[in-house]
Structures are given as structure tokens and as C-alpha cells.
Amino acid sequence: MTAELCDLSAEDTARRVRAGEIAATSVLDSVLRRIEAIEGRAPSAEGYVPQPDDRLTIHAFITRTIERARRQAETVDAQVHRGENPGPLAGVPLAVKDIFCVRDTLSTAGSRILANFRAPYSATPVARLEQAGAVTVGKVNLDEFAFGSSSESSAFLPPPGNPWDPARVPGGSSGGSAAAVAAGEATLSLGTDTAGSVRQPAAFCGVVGLKPTYGRVSRYGLIAFASSLDCPALVARGVRDAALALGVIAGADAHDATAAAVPVPDYLATLEAGVRGLRIGLSPDYFRLRYPDPATGEMRERSIEPEIVEAVRRAAQRLAQAGAEIVEGVAMPNTRFGIPAYFVVSRVEAASNLHRYDGVKYGLRAEEPVTELAQLYRKSRGRGFGVQPKLRILMGMYVSAEQYEKDYYRQALRVRSLLRRDFTEAFDPAGPYRLDALLTPTTPTTAFEIGAVYGDSVLMQYADLLTVPANHAGTPGLSLPAGFDGAGLPIGLQVLGADFAEAMILRIGRAWESLTQEEPWRKARPRILAEAGA
């Protein structure tokens, strides 16, 4: 398959649309052709029967909003025709993770309980992207309520496939976002990152994933999972596009009291400044994995995959050659507690947020006759929720119960403070490390096969081991493509920064991109595109 309009960067697309060189409607047509070629059957919440062919295609979109997109694209073209500026994202195809409300679209959160919910308003980051000229192509698949790391727990199946090998997961929970952007089914995607849900799929799919600082982007219109950790986040094919889109969605919002009143810098202005003189840290605590053995429950420790270690080391070396100072041995001693603390904090918040689904105000109501209200609740929630929400509700209630909360919930909140302290000390300008950023792997492994991990909720959660600390700390993180493993699967490199230091991590990411631009692995394209174009 040859490169088409849908393969352009967001920056180039918008520039050429604004200049009248290409029409937004032509870009949309190109994206729709790509979707037609590689998407396969649409995921559905009605009785999934797996077919062998399902493992050959992407299945990213729960809902395609084609007519709405066509109207948006025509509006952009009309603005250009009248000599008006449609905005910095003019005509850029956007895929929205189906956990954001988008006015007049089904907004399902990947759950049967919201399968028929039509959003009466748009989430703030969606509204800002559309206001900037982006064209929303559709709503993409995810783990149910973002509960997972593979997108397999969605009620809408088949699950999305990884464009580099569709028999493997694209990661999660923003798996549809990463798959769609990697395969040219969208140029940008708005996802969310609560434990790594944008960075991990970006790593698995060989694209850029940016989780901003907690509070940098409004959560208004985002269907809540864990309110103290949830962060709207971006998937793009390049760092410049991520920077461009962040500038559009960031900033205070009267609808969200946690959207920080911190000025939004011009993220593109400092992007090409290079890394000379920057202090970039490596921490041994990000190169080992401590996890409970599924059979015995015993804690085991092992290194992360050697090819991933090698890729991060190589990246550090390249950045050093470009003038960065690499600081080895940065102590991040609480990293290993990130998942256990997350098992508690996120569950308590999820349980609280999921109480609103009751079969009364909106969403699924069980159809069988009932005699009293509690029975309606039990039947509606029993039918409407999949396994993952049920697990989260039950665990959340257990660890916050009066007799256990001191050992679990309160302890986890204290451990979160310890994780936060690791970051504060690493970035402290008067501290021992004085880092501008920390360089780590994004994930302990590359993309695994569909079905290989799903069902083991502990092992699945450990996929977020290296991303979740930044969610506890609230700090920003960026995942960048860093080559491939022996099986041809993408490896992700993570750049972690201080509070509101998105400009810094984007600048380092852009430097990495420029330094490696001519390397052969940069020319590789997802296998699904090669096969579809054969």
C-alpha cells in the first residue's frame, strides 16, 4: 500500500488544507479508503463468535461517524474557500477513544451497560480539537471502562489487532487509538492514560503516546475510571503532532475544577532546541520486574526483555552523543510498589464511579420482570458490566471497607506519596540528580498475542509496571518508537518529566526522532499495510 493523504502528519495535513492545496474532504476520503481496506468486521456487543479472519484485520472502530465527519470536513473546506483560518488542525482525521462523550455519537466506554448511550454533549478536549479543525472519523475501541492493558476486555468484539501483527494485541486500554493511528485510519487520537493506557499501546504499536501532567487537560466529558489518576492523552505518529495537539487541548476549563490554571506554552516553539546540556537519568529500578508468580503467589524478580534494555541503552548513548549528560543510577526505589498501590487506589475510585450505573437514569436496564428496585440494580449491573468492572467494584469495596482500609487504602495513599517523592527528588534542581528527564523502557515486553494474558488480571496489570508510577506522581510521560525486537514488534522508549514539563519531554522526544530519522528501522511500515497493498 503506497503512502496516501491519510499517512501525512497532522502538521502537514493542516498546513496543506489551510493553503488550499488539498481538501479536507479528500483527506477524509483517503482515511475512509484505508479503514475499508484494513478494518475488517466492526466490533459488536451482540454475541461474539470468533472467526479465524478476525486475527487478520484491525477492528479499531466501535462507531464510525462518517456523516458527521463529512459535515466537519466540508465546513473546513468552506472556511478555506472564504479565506478564513479553520485552525491549527484543519482537516486532520481524529479518532476518539470511546470513553469520551462526543455530542450525538454513541459513547459506550466499551461496555454493554452504555452500549446505547448517546452523549448529549462533547468532552472539552474533543470540543477543542474539533474547534481547531480536526475531523472526528469515529470512536475507537478500548478495554471496558479503560480497565485493562490489551483492549481485550471490551464488550465490543472482535478486539482490536496490532497493525504490526494483527494476531497480537495493540495494548490498552487505548488500543483502538494506537492501532488506528499506526495504520493510518486516523492521524491523531485522543485517548486516556490512567496507568499507562496511552503510553503502553503507543509502545506496542510503534507510535508516539503523550500523557500530560494530571490537570493539564480537562476531564470534562471523560467517562470516569479513577478520578485522581485519569488523564486525557494523545496518540500521534510523530512528536511534532503530539506537541501541536497538546497545545490545542491543554488549559483551564470552567467545567473541571482539577484542570489546572497553569499557562499553556507554545509547545512547538522549543521543540527543536536539542538536548545539549540536559541531564537525562537512567534508573536501575526501571529495568527489573517484580511480580507475583501466578501459580504460587510468591514474588519473583527478573529483568525486563533484553532487547528492550538494549534499545533504551542505545537511545541514552545517542542522546549523550548529541550533548546530553546521562546520569546513571538514579534511585526510584518505590517503583515496584506502583502496581500494588494502583490495585488499591484505582479500584476504590472505580467502584465509586461505577455506582452511578443502575439501570434507571441511562444505560442498560435488565429486561426481565423485577419486583423491587434493588433487584433491578443487581440484574442490570450483573448483565451490563463485564468481568473487569465487576472485579474493580468488588476489590474497591473490600480495600476501602472500614475494617481493612487502614492496611490497604490508607497505606496505598501513603505509598503513592512515596512514589511521588521519588519523582520530586529526581527532578529537584537542588537535589542529587537535578534531572531534566528520566529515560526508561515504556513496557517490560513487546506486544503479546491476543488471548495469551487475558484472564490473568494480575499479570495483565503488570504490563503497566513502568508507566503507572507517573500516574501516581501526576507527572507527564512520553512514549516514543525505539526500533523493533527480533520478531519485528515495536519497542517503546519512555521519557518522564517533572510537573507541567511537557515542553521538555517533547523536546527530548523530538531530538531522539531527529537523531534517528535516517536509521533503517524508521522506514518500516506496519505489516497490515504491506499486506493490504500487495
Add this chain to the structure above:
Amino acid sequence: MSPTEEITPAIFAHLIRLAELELEPQEAEYLRGQLNAQLTAIHDMASIDVDPKTPITSHGVPYPEGARPALREDAAQPSSEAEAILAQAPETEERYLVVPDIPHTDLG
């Protein structure tokens, strides 16, 4: 150490009641097993000594004066979406949400 049995069938039954979930027996057994497996991981954190003076925050990033958005005026804003929102309800009658009987419960 084997995976914990901390959540016994009795505790599990209590949790299900609190959570208002109706479960199939097979599903219930799977969920209970997974919860206990997760607790094994949680114990890795629960067992460490943490200074009880360690502060607890409601989120990782502090919101110092200046970063905290000003409180908006507490003013009613009529919504034009009332009909669309009501239309989402599974059952309504004259703009009221309809629910089954709520039996009298003695909270003792």
C-alpha cells in the same frame, strides 16, 4: 506462600450484596480467585513499613495557589439538553424516571 484465601466465600457474598451485582456461579468463583490473586500483589505493598506521618494527598500533583482554578460563581445555568438527557432513561412517565417498588427496609 500460596495465593491468599483472604476473601472467603462468606466475605465475597457480602461484597456482592453491597455491590448490587447478580453473578453466575462460575463467574463468581472466577472473580473470587482473581481478587485473591490481586491481594497477593497488594500484600507486597501492604507489608512495608511506611512512616505514619507520610502525608496523604488526593492526587499526585500539588495544586498550589495560582495553579488552582478560581471557584466559579454558584449560579444556576439552565440546560437546553433536558429532553435529550431524559430520552436516555430506560423508562419515564411525564418526565419522571420510573423505578420498581422500593420496599420498606428497617435499618434497625
